[in-house]
Amino acid sequence: MAPKYQQIAERLRAQISNGSLRPGQRLPSEPELAAEYDASRNTVRLAIAALTNQGLVTSRQGLGTFVLEPARPxxxxxxxxxxxxxxxxxxxxxxxxxxxxxxxxxxxxxxxxxxxxxxxxxxxxxxxxxxxxxxxxxxxxxxxxxxxxxxxxxxxxxxxxxxxxxxxxxxxxxxxxxxxxxxxxxxxxxxxxxxxxxxxxxxxxxxxxxxxxxxxxxxxxxxxxxxxxxxxxxxxxxxxxxxxxxxxxxxxxx
Amino acid sequence: MAPKYQQIAERLRAQISNGSLRPGQRLPSEPELAAEYDASRNTVRLAIAALTNQGLVTSRQGLGTFVLEPARPxxxxxxxxxxxxxxxxxxxxxxxxxxxxxxxxxxxxxxxxxxxxxxxxxxxxxxxxxxxxxxxxxxxxxxxxxxxxxxxxxxxxxxxxxxxxxxxxxxxxxxxxxxxxxxxxxxxxxxxxxxxxxxxxxxxxxxxxxxxxxxxxxxxxxxxxxxxxxxxxxxxxxxxxxxxxxxxxxxxxx
DNA sequence: AAGTGGTCTAGACCACGGG
DNA sequence: CCGTGGTCTAGACCACTTC
Structure with missing residues (x-):
């Protein structure tokens, strides 16, 4: 049984790779994700930190967390x-x-x-x-x-x-x-x-x-x-x- | 005023680069650091996460957090x-x-x-x-x-x-x-x-x-x-x- | 003002490693 | 067994953005 924050990260990763979360799009807010996955906000933030470290999303204070555009090298x-x-x-x-x-x-x-x-x-x-x-x-x-x-x-x-x-x-x-x-x-x-x-x-x-x-x-x-x-x-x-x-x-x- | 977890990370970084924390050495435990910096354990963990993402330290459950050896390429x-x-x-x-x-x-x-x-x-x-x-x-x-x-x-x-x-x-x-x-x-x-x-x-x-x-x-x-x-x-x-x-x-x- | 993420606390229990 | 880090909760207040 993987820890809850990894499960949340995995679900979000899947939504990004299958296109239901598109580049540039905002993720649900942290309180919304916490409610959706029955987790505390800190646990949701752990999941988002994992995605951030993998270069998949980026967060901006006051705005939200967004799926990053794939880089055109x-x-x-x-x-x-x-x-x-x-x-x-x-x-x-x-x-x-x-x-x-x-x-x-x-x-x-x-x-x-x-x-x-x-x-x-x-x-x-x-x-x-x-x-x-x-x-x-x-x-x-x-x-x-x-x-x-x-x-x-x-x-x-x-x-x-x-x-x-x-x-x-x-x-x-x-x-x-x-x-x-x-x-x-x-x-x-x-x-x-x-x-x-x-x-x-x-x-x-x-x-x-x-x-x-x-x-x-x-x-x-x-x-x-x-x-x-x-x-x-x-x-x-x-x-x-x-x-x-x-x-x-x-x-x-x- | 930088956030407390960044200040803690900065102090630890300084100790690593000036040699008072040597490669392979164990950092103080998270409860010890929390007491030393008058912070909660979660705040200490945020600081350690920052150092981990920069490739300076690595943590092992049950053992502690250690300064990484500089890689011999x-x-x-x-x-x-x-x-x-x-x-x-x-x-x-x-x-x-x-x-x-x-x-x-x-x-x-x-x-x-x-x-x-x-x-x-x-x-x-x-x-x-x-x-x-x-x-x-x-x-x-x-x-x-x-x-x-x-x-x-x-x-x-x-x-x-x-x-x-x-x-x-x-x-x-x-x-x-x-x-x-x-x-x-x-x-x-x-x-x-x-x-x-x-x-x-x-x-x-x-x-x-x-x-x-x-x-x-x-x-x-x-x-x-x-x-x-x-x-x-x-x-x-x-x-x-x-x-x-x-x-x-x-x-x-x- | 309302909603977002950023920081921080003070607990709790679990999993792992070593004596 | 005990001390370590790993996970998780339920709050709180702050900083930033938009309306």
Whole structure:
């Protein structure tokens, strides 16, 4: 015999998946559910908490609890079959293939100096606590928060360069690094998922229970790491696409 | 003024991050915390639920609530600079680089026939509901559940072949497909993250709040999809590694 | 003002794990 | 046995939204 709150959650889940509770629709209020299932309001709230953690519903004070729309994922390319390495590295962000890349728009860029955490130091080949120059960007597609980008540069690479200033880098940061004597010759991507921190939670307006995907790209020039870039996406709306070998052109799953 | 349960959560979070509560250590019991913070036990439980959802602690009935060990991630390779395409595709699973691949061990393989979901059908170029042959594997590293692999084959490809039988494929499934007239010529990877379903939750013995990473690989032969393989990892212990261009050999971050 | 979810209390009994 | 977390109740008051 499953606990009562799990039974209530199961009934509501079933109503959501069979369509009798549609996306956007309001659930019965907590007192109504309590009466319907002969339970206390706290027990009903336990059931709703379970559904919230699974990303099925979201509650708003004063309004009610609503079935979430299934997320339409955006897709970012990790590689392109036909792009030259230059093209592939020119853009600061990973290219977006769906929907149209034109909608992409950067709205905020913060440049600051900080000390390297253990993880950052390890990848940049410096000591934890060493100064690094950090460029933080927030990108939107239309008005939807799409990704956070945090780039870390060793001080000896970026000190006294336009990288230290806020504002767009006209030639692209890869081009600028090449001009500075650090042509990008390769990179390593590490891909992981975790629960968001408070900043990420707020930026993406996440529902509780939604993870983020993190792509950590360490770029190298002549065997020396020159940059670490972290691309952070909300897990429920991002798909990373990678193509290898010959595949038909019809792989663009919406 | 933040709600009391958030204040309690914040205090406990601070004790965890500053080391006064160490990984593996038991938290004070719920009645003790209630007394310490002059709160009811339900309020303490709200605070603990918040920490659980963030993957910081886990509770076990009859024992207590414990600070989780920070996960030591395993790393799987999405690409290798020096491997030939054949080497790269020979293994059913993505190669593990850390720790030693020798520890990898498959313990369970189930082969069944089912009907294609919308997502599977779309990628295999068939109709939803069409029959597909499904091979499900569970892999461990040592005795740690490491990944789930679900492979979907169109019936006209796999019907009457060893793919339909349980048991290892001696030449590797890619070699077998080539013998059957479907040499693998390319693939598309789609990478995403989501919260686990019940099967995944049990297999990985996940704590509430841990996402899974899913790599969906569609393999093509002569412009025709011949297989869809889903590699499912627990998000807190998996890192996917991808190398492009020339990088030093020291990128093996433990 | 009325209805919603958010927070909180002070109890109760149950299920599990270890001595 | 006892102490742990798991479930559940029946209230209360607060904060937010809409009318």
């Amino acid at each position: 955006f897709t970012a390319l990790l590689s392109r079959t036909k792009a030259t390495p230059d093209e592939q590295h020119a853009s600061m962000s990973l290219p977006v293939v769906s929907p149209a890349a034109d909608e992409s728009e950067m709205v905020r860029l913060i440049v600051e100096t900080g000390s390297a955490s253990r993880n950052v130091a390890e990848r940049l080949g410096i000591e934890p606590g060493d100064q690094v120059i950090i460029r933080r960007s927030q990108l939107f597609i239309g008005d939807v928060p799409w990704q956070l980008i945090n780039s870390y540069y060793p001080t000896d690479v970026a000190k006294g360069t336009p990288l230290e200033q806020a504002g767009r880098i006209e030639t692209g940061s890869v081009g600028l690094l090449a001009q500075l004597g650090y042509p990008q010759q390769g990179f390593v991507d590490e891909i992981g998922a975790r629960m968001p921190d408070a900043t990420e939670f707020d930026f993406f307006k996440l529902a509780s229970g939604t993870p983020v995907i993190v792509v950590s790209r360490t770029s190298y020039s002549s065997d020396r790491p020159i940059r670490l870039t972290r691309y952070i996406y909300r897990g429920d709306r991002a798909r990373l696409l990678r193509v290898e070998g010959n595949v038909p052109d019809t792989y663009r799953h919406a | 395993f790393t799987a390779l999405l690409s290798r600079t020096k491997a030939t395409p054949d080497e790269q595709h020979a293994s059913m699973s993505l190669p593990v680089v850390s720790p030693a691949a020798d520890e990898s061990e498959m313990v369970r393989l189930i082969v069944e026939t089912g009907s294609a979901s919308r997502n599977v059908a779309e990628r295999l170029g068939i109709e939803p509901g069409d029959q597909v042959i499904i091979r499900r594997s569970q892999l461990f590293i040592g005795d740690v559940p490491w990944q789930l692999i679900n492979s979907y084959y169109p019936t006209d490809v796999a019907k009457g072949t060893p793919l339909e039988q349980a048991g290892r494929i001696e030449t590797g499934s890619v070699g077998l497909l080539a013998q059957l007239g479907y040499p693998q010529q390319g693939f598309v990877d789609e990478i995403g993250a989501r919260m686990p379903d019940a099967t995944e939750f049990d297999f990985f013995k996940l704590a509430s709040g841990t996402p899974v990473i899913v790599v969906s690989r569609t393999s093509y032969s002569s412009d025709r999809p011949i297989r869809l393989t889903r590699y499912i990892y627990r998000g807190d212990r998996a890192r996917l590694l991808r190398v492009e261009g020339n990088v030093p050999d020291t990128y093996r971050h433990a």
